[in-house]
Amino acid sequence: MVPEPRDLGIAVSNPTIVVAANLFDGLVTYDDNFKPRPQLAESWAQSADGKEITFNLRKGVKWHDGTPFTSADVKYSILEVVKKTHPRGIGTYGQLQTIETPDDYTAVLKLAAPSPVIWSALSSSETQILPRHLYEGTDPLTNPWNAKPIGTGAFVFKEWVHGSHITLERNPDYWVAGKPYLDRITFKLVPDAGARAAALETGEVQYVPLSPVPLSDVSRLQKLPSVRVETRGWEAVAPVFFFDFNLRRKQFQDVRVRRAIAHSINRRALAETVWYGFADPSTGPVPAAQKQFHEPNLPQYEFDPKKAEQLLDEAGFKRGVDGVRMRFTHLNHTYGDDFKRSGEFIRQQLKRVGIEVELINYDLPTFLRKAYTEYDFDTLNVFYAAFSDPQLGVQRRFWSKAIQPGSAWSNASGYSNPAFDQVVADALVEPDVAKRRALLVKLQSIAQTDLPSISLLELKQFRVWSSRLHDVDVSPVGVYASLASAWLVP
Template sequence: MNRRDFNKLMLMAGIVGSTGIPLGIRRAAGQSRGGTLDVIIQPEPPVLVAAINQQAPTLTVAGKIYQSLLKFDFDQSPRPALAKSWEMSDDGLTYTFHLEEAVKWHDGTPFTAEDVVFSTTKILPETHARARGNFARCESITAADAHTVVFKLKEPFGPFLQCFEMSSCPIMPKHLYEGTDYRNNPHNAKPIGTGPWKFAEWERGSHIRLVRNDEYYKPGQPYLDEIIYRIVPDAASRALALENGTVDLTQWGDVEMFDVPRLKQLPHVEFTTKGYEFYAPLLWLEFNNRIKPMDDKRFRQAVMHAIDKDFLVRKVLFGLARPATGPMSKATKFYDPKVKIYDFNPAKAIALLDEMGLKPGADGKRAKITYLVPPYGEVWMRFAEYIRQALSKVGIEVVLEAIDVAGWATRVGNWDFEVSAPWLYQFGDPALGVSRTYVSSNIRKGVLFSNTSGYSNPKVDELFAEAAVAVDPAKRQALYSEVQRLLVEEVPVGWLVELDFPTMYDKRFHDLVVSAIGVNDDFDQAWFEG
């Protein structure tokens, strides 16, 4: 089904598209099996393998195919997934996971502890920036038997269990990836996981279809027949699809934020911002600290004073955000509000630029930078346009450059940018989701969501390292407070807002958002009330 056919279909809900996949079909009652969940995914993921790519669209779809050892409740406490139980030694150095024994990969191969060892010692350390740092803390990772894995740490690490959420540690099939070029493995095109949903087809530009895994280890689950992710580049068409019932679920930024106030009032639509607690997404201006004038902290400070965060929250993000104060979200452990605040003050911005020697030319311009716009919808272009307008008032010319998802990931990961505006997840603890952006050991070219800004400060490295292994929460707080104050002074990136993403879905569907990772979870409990 091409995009033209799909847009026509949304105006005539219920007609079968040219692919033969009907929309609007509903079956089943209660939690009996049956039903199709139609979902928007925007933008189209570059790949569906969470070990290879950690961008938001990839994780949303991959979360149905791949699993990790644990899941997390809304309060971020762990509960079983591929691991049915676990224990920690008294000294906090040894974690033993007992795995589910009836799990199979989608090709029928039994899942074993060797898959966990391979994933955490081989593929993830090479392809996943955050997992590399997490599992580098291990002295050894071994399979005690076919269904028991033992992780021995070099020193205590309080948030270790949180390393086993799906996007942080997707378990990969050893028998298909061992000894291969991970990024070019042919199974990347047809992913094989252990999850409740099997990959069926991907028609580029149209849809991704997942079907029920009839050999899923939980008896009777999943309940639905299939999940179809619809790729609809046009923002107005996505909103219309939810409005007329052509699709059942939108998440993250699928619906532009300016449409949310109207759509959430629809009688058939349920609205929630739950399910993002584990991620606590924080959006910032990513400065390439290697390039002038971004290499001078006074320039970065000037940019912070030139931007009105309250305006961004009210007028661009329609209240689905809060102004950020620094590198940690208010929803993250050890957040400290007592940091330097960059108030909206263009006069201060101009004074800092003058101090740098960036005097205005005859055209009033002091500097020129290129802003690589994240390709996640119209709201992010509006966001970029506001940044361009705000900085122009202090003499900084901003050139906006649009790009596709894969291109954006490649450019930022390879440091081929001047300024961009990503949002990164915090994963409940600064040792997991915050430090990775600022420690010099994570400056790794080609790896997205690492320290792509190139910021390096030995004191910051030291504070993050010490805080990660401290046992006393008060000591951790003191260390993290110090590092927050230091970072806010140096502004390696320009923190702007803490995001609240909207999830909207047809009220006839139940148990879609049941954990702290919400729509990225596996949907093995989701059911349709006919």
């Protein structure tokens, strides 16, 4: 896998989550219809007014160090870690006032107002339950246990050799009797995509998540009996690839410039050439995978270079004697060559309308610092998971409260619009399904009209594994699920 995960105890990025999912269970997981299924919580109930959610926790669960799992861990994790430090926590748990723990196996969430989004955020990938006895009284973001995590999951952390591998071993005390079936999982860190493909073909590795091989190799791999290419398991992630403007830069503060750049990029060609068809052009910030929320009838910016040049002229960015209208830098996302090629494609497209783009490639820590702490960039490309609800994965791109220096995968553009923020606030507490959908359609319309960020593609990501490996989770949350049920033919 690549890039190397960051702190496994605080899982907020894809490379981290696919490892941490084996170490930590969530309160619930989700079925094929995105309905919650029991995990650390055996059952739950919500009050008629929507302001109280009671979780009945599973008894007999132990942390990997032998300490019993209790409601105190749930209270600490949600109130002190997720709500305060998670990039989406301020939105997801914004209405949460406190959590009562009348006994070790009951956790009662007390809300100021109903919060439907919570029901989409209770799995381990979004609301990670940490051991209070190892974290309380520390800064959870810098706690040393993040590098040697203690969880409740199917596998136990063994070692992490940076730049080489992460090894997990079977949890003999796992609460699911008989599981996991595998004795050990070793996540190898292989930066080269071609080398990953070769390792799959030779049988050196048996499972590779996160669209792991060159897209040009996929059709060939699909024909091999020894491997399986699987696109299922990403539905609840719903990754959207987009182009962010840094609105702190004066040249991007005129919406005509942003719209001109949108008109300059042939999204269909980007999907078919750079992404080999493993993507569809976006029609807005909410992907089609979110069927109950997606709105196709939004302002669109079809590929139209002439329109782009007209808008740039109107905005005062006329071609100079060298044919150039403006220059800016562009950060490529760090998760592989597909993003670098996307940056090159965008650079070539914008050159045709008189815009010179300098591409910059950083490693992941530098990218995160430049984009989300220092805001030291002009434009960038990146993908975020939209997840199963717009208020989990979409609003963070545009919500002013998501502008929190140091909080990765949030509002890097600096977009702030009181009208948008009000829609967010209203939707977060609206219990009526139809009324909430109407608000989320309005949210999409505002974002697509102001265009602080161009939604480029809906990515069709995939995993590849050996035909010897069976019962890998292919549910909508499969890529973020553990390998507890998987087994390997000798």
